[in-house]
Amino acid sequence: MQTDTERNFKDKLYEQFARIGKSLSNPHRLEILELLAEGERCVEDIAEITGTTIANTSQHLGVLRASRMVEIRRIGNNINYRLADENVFYLLQSLRALGETRLAEIDRITRDYLEDRASLRAVTASELADELVNGNVILLDVRTVEEFQEEHIQGALSMPMETIENNLYNLPKSREIVAYCRGPYCVLSDHVVAYLNTQGYSARRLSDGYPEWKWRGFPVEIGGKRLDA
Amino acid sequence: MQTDTERNFKDKLYEQFARIGKSLSNPHRLEILELLAEGERCVEDIAEITGTTIANTSQHLGVLRASRMVEIRRIGNNINYRLADENVFYLLQSLRALGETRLAEIDRITRDYLEDRASLRAVTASELADELVNGNVILLDVRTVEEFQEEHIQGALSMPMETIENNLYNLPKSREIVAYCRGPYCVLSDHVVAYLNTQGYSARRLSDGYPEWKWRGFPVEIGGKRLDA
DNA sequence: CAACTATTTTAGAAAATAATTGAATAGGTT
DNA sequence: AACCTATTCAATTATTTTCTAAAATAGTTG
Numbered sequence: 001m002q003t004d005t006e007r008n009f010k011d012k013l014y015e016q017f018a019r020i021g022k023s024l025s026n027p028h029r030l031e032i033l034e035l036l037a038e039g040e041r042c043v044e045d046i047a048e049i050t051g052t053t054i055a056n057t058s059q060h061l062g063v064l065r066a067s068r069m070v071e072i073r074r075i076g077n078n079i080n081y082r083l084a085d086e087n088v089f090y091l092l093q094s095l096r097a098l099g100e101t102r103l104a105e106i107d108r109i110t111r112d113y114l115e116d117r118a119s120l121r122a123v124t125a126s127e128l129a130d131e132l133v134n135g136n137v138i139l140l141d142v143r144t145v146e147e148f149q150e151e152h153i154q155g156a157l158s159m160p161m162e163t164i165e166n167n168l169y170n171l172p173k174s175r176e177i178v179a180y181c182r183g184p185y186c187v188l189s190d191h192v193v194a195y196l197n198t199q200g201y202s203a204r205r206l207s208d209g210y211p212e213w214k215w216r217g218f219p220v221e222i223g224g225k226r227l228d229a
Numbered sequence: 230m231q232t233d234t235e236r237n238f239k240d241k242l243y244e245q246f247a248r249i250g251k252s253l254s255n256p257h258r259l260e261i262l263e264l265l266a267e268g269e270r271c272v273e274d275i276a277e278i279t280g281t282t283i284a285n286t287s288q289h290l291g292v293l294r295a296s297r298m299v300e301i302r303r304i305g306n307n308i309n310y311r312l313a314d315e316n317v318f319y320l321l322q323s324l325r326a327l328g329e330t331r332l333a334e335i336d337r338i339t340r341d342y343l344e345d346r347a348s349l350r351a352v353t354a355s356e357l358a359d360e361l362v363n364g365n366v367i368l369l370d371v372r373t374v375e376e377f378q379e380e381h382i383q384g385a386l387s388m389p390m391e392t393i394e395n396n397l398y399n400l401p402k403s404r405e406i407v408a409y410c411r412g413p414y415c416v417l418s419d420h421v422v423a424y425l426n427t428q429g430y431s432a433r434r435l436s437d438g439y440p441e442w443k444w445r446g447f448p449v450e451i452g453g454k455r456l457d458a
Numbered sequence: 459c460a461a462c463t464a465t466t467t468t469a470g471a472a473a474a475t476a477a478t479t480g481a482a483t484a485g486g487t488t
Numbered sequence: 489a490a491c492c493t494a495t496t497c498a499a500t501t502a503t504t505t506t507c508t509a510a511a512a513t514a515g516t517t518g
Contacts, residue, residue: 009342014256014440016335017328024250027243051236058466068331069275077516087327094323098316099246102297106245168477287496305484306494
C-alpha cells in the first residue's frame with residue numbers, strides 16, 4: 001500500500017517539523033518565546049526575566065535559533081533576539097488556545113493567579129482598533145516607562161501602574177478607558193482596570209495585551225518610529 | 230521586579246503548555262496527529278500506516294492522550310483514536326505553516342517529492358464550498374473506497390485514483406473538476422489532476438485536502454450520515 | 459591593539475525519553 | 489464462563505535533553 005519513497009518522504013518531513021516541536025517542548029523556551037513576542041531582548045535580560053542563568057538561556061536560544069523560530073541582531077555589545085516572523089506568534093497562539101481549552105490544569109492555575117479577571121470587561125485588538133479611529137477612547141499603556149519607550153501601541157499614553165493614582169486628574173470620566181500590558185498572563189492591566197472602575201471610570205482591558213496587537217499588524221511605534229499596518 | 234508568586238505562576242503555567250509541546254516533539258507523533266486529522270483510526274492501523282510497531286505506537290498515543298490532544302472510543306475489539314477537537318488541528322496547521330515558511334529543508338523535501346504540484350491549479354476549502362453551492366463543479370474523492378465510506382466531503386464522488394482511466398466517459402468535459410485526497414502531503418490528487426488536464430479537462434486540486442475541509446466545519450458525511458457546518 | 463563585555467561553547471553528570479521485547483489485561487465474542 | 493484479540497504495561501537498553509561551572513570567543517570600546 002505504501003511505497004518506500006513515500007515512507008522516506010514522510011520520515012524526512014516529520015523529522016523536520018519535529019525540530020519546531022522540540023523547540024516547544026521545554027517550559028523555559030516557551031516562556032522565552034512569549035517574552036520575545038513582546039519585543040526583542042538581549043540574552044542577559046531574557047535570563048533575568050525568566051529566572052535562569054545566562055549560559056542556560058543562551059543554550060535555549062540556540063535551540064530556538066536552530067529551528068529558525070528566532071533571529072538575532074547585534075546592538076552595541078548586546079545580541080538581541082526576536083521572533084523570526086508572525087507565524088511564530090500564531091503558532092504560540094494556537095498552542096495557548098489548545099492548552100486553555102483542553103488542559104484543566106491551566107484553567108486552574110490561571111484562575112488562581114488571575115483572580116478577578118473574569119469580572120473585568122475586555123476588548124479585542126480589532127475592536128479597539130475601531131474604537132481608536134472613532135476617537136472616544138483613552139488608551140493606557142500600564143507597563144514600565146522603558147517598555148513603553150521601546151515600543152507601544154500608536155496613540156497610547158504611558159501610565160505605569162504605580163503612577164495611576166497620582167494621575168487621575170488627567171483622566172476625564174467622560175471618556176472610555178482601555179488599559180493594556182504585556183500579554184494574556186500579565187496582571188498589570190487587570191489591577192488598573194479594577195482600580196479605575198472603583199473610581200467611577202468605565203474601564204476595560206485589552207484582551208491579549210500588546211503582542212497580539214503588534215503581530216496582527218495594528219499600528220505601533222517602535223523606538224519612536226511609527227509603523228502602520 | 231518580579232514576585233515569587235509571579236515566578237511560581239509562570240513556572241507552573243509553562244510547564245503545562247510544555248506538555249503539549251512535548252507531544253509535538255517527536256516525528257512519529259506528528260505523523261500520527263496528521264493521520265488522525267483525516268479521521269479516527271485504531272492502533273493497529275496507525276501502526277501499519279506510520280510504519281512502526283503496535284507497542285511503540287501505543288506508547289506514543291499514550292503521550293498524546295496524556296496531553297489531551299487525542300481521545301479514544303471503543304468499537305468492538307478496537308480502540309479508535311481521534312483528535313480531541315478542532316484546536317488540535319489548528320495547532321497542527323500553525324506548525325505546518327511555520328515549518329513551510331521558515332525551514333528551507335521542508336521546502337526542499339516537499340519540492341523533491343511533490344514534483345509538479347507547482348504547475349497545478351489549487352482551490353481553497355472556502356472557495357470550493359462556494360463553487361459547490363453554485364453547482365458547476367464535479368468533486369472527486371480520489372482516496373480508497375474504504376476511506377470514502379468512512380467519511381468524505383458532502384457531494385463528492387468516490388473515484389479512487391486507479392479507476393479514473395476507465396471512468397472518463399462519466400466525466401463531462403463541460404464541467405470544472407476538483408479532486409481531493411488525504412492532506413497537503415498526499416500526491417493522489419496531484420496525479421489525477423495532472424492526468425485529467427492532459428485529457429482536456431479543466432481540473433484543480435483542493436489545496437489542503439480533506440482534513441482542512443472537515444475541521445473548518447464544511448459539510449461532510451461520516452459513516453453515511455450527513456453532518457453540516 | 460589591548461581590554462572589556464556579552465555571549466557562546468565545552469564537558470560532564472543527572473534526568474528524561476524512545477524503542478524493543480515479552481508478558482499482562484480488558485473487552486468483546488463464542 | 490472460557491476464549492480471543494487488540495491494546496497496554498513493564499523492564500531494559502540506547503539515546504537525547506537539561507543544567508552547571510568553567511573556559512573560550514567575538515565584537516566593541518577605549
